[in-house]
């Protein structure tokens with residue numbers, strides 16, 4: 033069974049038809065890259081998967097999105113529970129203006145977990161997973177805003193891991209970072225694949241080809257082509273994909 | 283753990299209704315007050331009420347003098363405060379950005395904005411009424427209120443100027459315009475909507491103000507219509523205050539009727555200001 | 569030539585701006601000079617520690633405490649009403665309400681702050697007091713409670729609007745980060761937005777307090793004119809502002825000690841609000857630096 037299934041999904045913002053009839057199926061413990069020119073709906077589609085679009089006015093969706101076989105837009109699903117299972121990392125690092133420690137335990141605190149030893153363990157564990165522990169273990173109580181951009185983004189990933197999601201959505205997570213920090217994030221993604229299903233939006237074609245197993249090419253709200261990353265980048269079926277990856281537009 | 287989430291969700295929903303209730307509470311109180319005023323005072327609003335001088339008998343009293351007084355005050359205050367306030371705003375926003383004098387003036391203004399209105403009355407009592415010898419005249423009253431609303435006009439002038447895009451300025455400089463020409467012919471016209479909004483709100487504040495005027499002694503029993511800025515005067519809020527402090531029921535009814543008129547003036551001015559602001563905001567989003 | 573004209577204009581503009589400075593100097597000078605004559609006759613110690621204020625009686629006492637107590641009592645009641653209501657409205661409008669609702673309701677609530685205060689005085693005296701007397705029969709016709717409540721309603725929009733602005737300016741990314749971790753809107757509001765907007769919210773509360781302290785007409789109409797050192801909200805009291813009005817309404821001889829008392833009272837009032845205004849100014853400055 034697929035980890036995630038989108039069936040005939042359409043999205044409208046008011047009269048604007050943003051996502052058009054998208055069908056997509058994603059397997060567990062894979063990395064999927066969403067590529068396509070800016071404004072084609074990658075972020076919109078990604079944010080459908082943890083219902084981040086819910087609070088946007090005029091937002092309307094048709095079709096179904098299933099995770100582990102369950103419709104995530106079902107009335108019985110609590111959006112807060114869903115987001116615990118489906119974590120998200122944003123384009124710009126967005127740590128809370130709190131300490132490093134408080135950032136990591138935020139998700140646990142809002143679940144009402146107070147046990148100090150448990151929280152400590154989670155902090156250490158999560159920061160180790162993102163290779164940040166060594167750099168910050170002596171200043172956990174300092175403000176997260178004092179970290180560098182790359183460190184902040186890894187902290188945001190650690191914060192997401194602390195909640196133990198099964199899927200992690202990343203919206204251009206390295207685009208605001210310098211090349212070295214960006215490479216660290218890419219390494220991290222390859223490691224996380226062992227335990228998580230990852231979907232990453234990127235405008236960087238090399239990045240997509242380096243980190244992902246599958247690639248989905250979006251254009252004007254349609255899913256033009258979806259397949260193994262190797263295949264998409266070496267012998268795409270559609271001419272549109274060919275044109276895009278060879279840089280003829282976008 | 284599941285249980286915990288139930289509680290959070292429950293709290294979330296409860297707060298939603300609580301917040302809505304608070305919002306509606308504000309609006310409900312506003313409506314109750316307005317309805318109460320209309321019920322109590324509407325019957326008293328007739329031609330006699332608008333055209334009569336004050337009198338010992340409530341049913342013979344009217345608001346002619348204080349309504350004219352308020353209009354006088356409105357005009358004089360605008361004449362004094364608008365040029366002063368706009369000029370100060372321009373100076374602070376366009377000329378004084380960096381220097382120490384400007385930042386000193388800025389702290390000053392922010393302080394003045396928070397000084398209770400009655401303190402302006404004490405200032406005016408000493409300076410305008412006594413030292414300058416203006417007495418309890420319309421001029422003294424308008425000067426007092428001008429100082430009171432000056433910070434409001436200055437702040438809104440600055441906001442309006444700030445909202446004008448840089449490109450307009452640069453275009454004018456590129457064509458050889460001087461700083462003042464650029465301000466006079468490009469920036470001010472572009473900022474006029476926001477400026478006007480601030481000015482109207484400030485004047486509306488002045489029209490409703492009474493405490494400082496009581497301090498300078500404007501609570502007179504006047505029976506002549508003011509015809510020059512040096513005449514004694516009364517204004518609507520002070521007349522209302524006066525009537526409210528009389529025991530006879532008839533005067534209370536007069537007060538409510540006068541409140542209707544005063545609120546009407548206030549609401550028209552505020553409505554106009556909001557309308558202008560919306561229109562202007564739409565326009566500057568090129 | 570052209571340069572000279574520019575210079576002249578700049579000078580004129582600066583002189584206009586200097587009026588504000590003159591106003592401040594004027595206020596300080598008037599208050600200090602008149603009250604220095606006052607303090608030459610009444611000791612500062614008596615002024616600050618005497619528990620009675622009876623300058624208009626035969627047996628004169630000049631203790632400002634009763635007036636300060638009256639001012640604080642009405643202000644406290646106002647804040648108790650306005651703070652929870654205003655902050656809840658701000659959070660509701662910011663987090664929960666549909667955009668359209670917010671767009672209509674925010675200016676409507678601001679109408680509350682635009683109503684002339686003499687009108688609120690009428691409500692306090694003629695509507696709220698009689699209403700409360702139905703439940704609290706031994707409440708006096710003049711009291712601190714009902715003008716306090718009405719003042720609270722008046723300052724709700726100061727807190728709700730300014731706090732909402734502060735919440736609104738919290739970067740959207742923080743809000744999304746919190747949602748993304750599975751937080752509810754309420755948790756997001758209190759754990760992320762309110763802490764991030766603390767300075768703006770604090771400024772709004774200080775401004776509201778300052779406004780309540782300086783409010784004159786509501787208390788002058790509905791709170792009475794009896795200086796009294798009490799915490800009982802049901803009996804007539806007198807605030808600093810009301811005392812100034814009371815003296816202004818009478819025919820006190822200029823230059824007399826009675827006349828000078830209003831300036832002494834004025835200084836106490838000015839000092840209270842001055843401190844509050846400056847605190848809020850510096851919070852605001854610091855906050856701006858952080859985000860710009």
Ligand SMILES: Nc1ncnc2c1ncn2[C@@H]1O[C@H](COP(=O)(O)OP(=O)(O)O)[C@@H](O)[C@H]1O
Nearest residue numbers: 045048050069070071072073074075076077088
């Ligand atoms: N909140 C919104 N309201 C209306 N239109 C939106 C909103 N967010 C995005 N859009 C529109 O939806 C389209 C897709 O946007 P997005 O998903 O952000 O594209 P991408 O991430 O691929 O660059 C764009 O045309 C954008 O203008």
Ligand SMILES: [Mg+2]
Nearest residue numbers: 074075076203
């Ligand atoms: Mg995007």
